[in-house]
Amino acid sequence: MINLPQPKLKGTLSVEEALFKRRSIRSYADKPLTQDEISQILWSAQGVTEKASKMRTAPSAGARYPMEIYLVNADGLFHYHPEKHSLEKIRSGDLRNRIADAAHGQSFIAKAGATVIISVDPPKITSRYGDRGIRYLYMEAGHIAQNIHLQAVAMDLSSVPVGAFSDEGLKDVLNLPDELKPIYLIPVGHTRK
Numbered sequence: 001m002i003n004l005p006q007p008k009l010k011g012t013l014s015v016e017e018a019l020f021k022r023r024s025i026r027s028y029a030d031k032p033l034t035q036d037e038i039s040q041i042l043w044s045a046q047g048v049t050e051k052a053s054k055m056r057t058a059p060s061a062g063a064r065y066p067m068e069i070y071l072v073n074a075d076g077l078f079h080y081h082p083e084k085h086s087l088e089k090i091r092s093g094d095l096r097n098r099i100a101d102a103a104h105g106q107s108f109i110a111k112a113g114a115t116v117i118i119s120v121d122p123p124k125i126t127s128r129y130g131d132r133g134i135r136y137l138y139m140e141a142g143h144i145a146q147n148i149h150l151q152a153v154a155m156d157l158s159s160v161p162v163g164a165f166s167d168e169g170l171k172d173v174l175n176l177p178d179e180l181k182p183i184y185l186i187p188v189g190h191t192r193k
């Protein structure tokens with residue numbers, strides 16, 4: 001387990017400025033994300049903000065928290081554990097080219113310092129909400145993605161949401177547990193100046 005540095009709760013950009021500056025950016029400087037940057041991005045996605053209730057940065061229907069967040073960078077594939085704010089290394093090796101291939105050749109994915117993978121365990125939410133839970137999954141993924149985009153802007157990083165990929169292709173590359181379905185990819189990289 002890799003214990004991540006504590007996230008910062010103050011930045012230099014206001015929410016309004018981050019909203020104004022957010023843009024989908026697909027070209028990145030050739031520089032890995034630091035551990036502080038990875039920590040902050042993952043915290044914005046699913047960090048625990050209330051110890052007792054274990055509530056998180058992003059809302060979740062019925063506080064079911066059906067999402068599992070993974071991160072891929074040049075070092076490997078990692079699973080984020082929100083309660084411990086830590087990363088578990090699942091696999092070594094750089095999978096970014098293969099993810100770009102699975103995303104129909106969107107080559108910028110291979111150049112981003114990291115890609116956050118938002119995946120979901122659907123029964124965690126459909127067991128409570130039935131079919132309606134399916135729409136909640138995508139809504140929740142959108143909340144998480146937007147948190148990441150705004151956090152990235154606030155740190156002068158660049159990001160883009162990616163929904164176009166082959167489900168089967170990505171499954172082959174990531175080899176996640178069977179119950180998990182990746183639904184959104186968020187490449188994040190240093191801004192090319």
Ligand SMILES: Cc1cc2nc3c(=O)[nH]c(=O)nc-3n(C[C@H](O)[C@H](O)[C@H](O)COP(=O)(O)O)c2cc1C
Binds near residue numbers: 023162163164
């Ligand atoms: C659900 C969703 C899926 C998207 N999928 C992709 C994608 O696969 N590849 C890509 O380059 N951009 C993707 N985008 C980004 C859009 O192209 C982008 O948001 C749009 O052009 C508006 O630009 P802006 O985000 O800079 O405001 C996606 C956006 C959304 C909301």
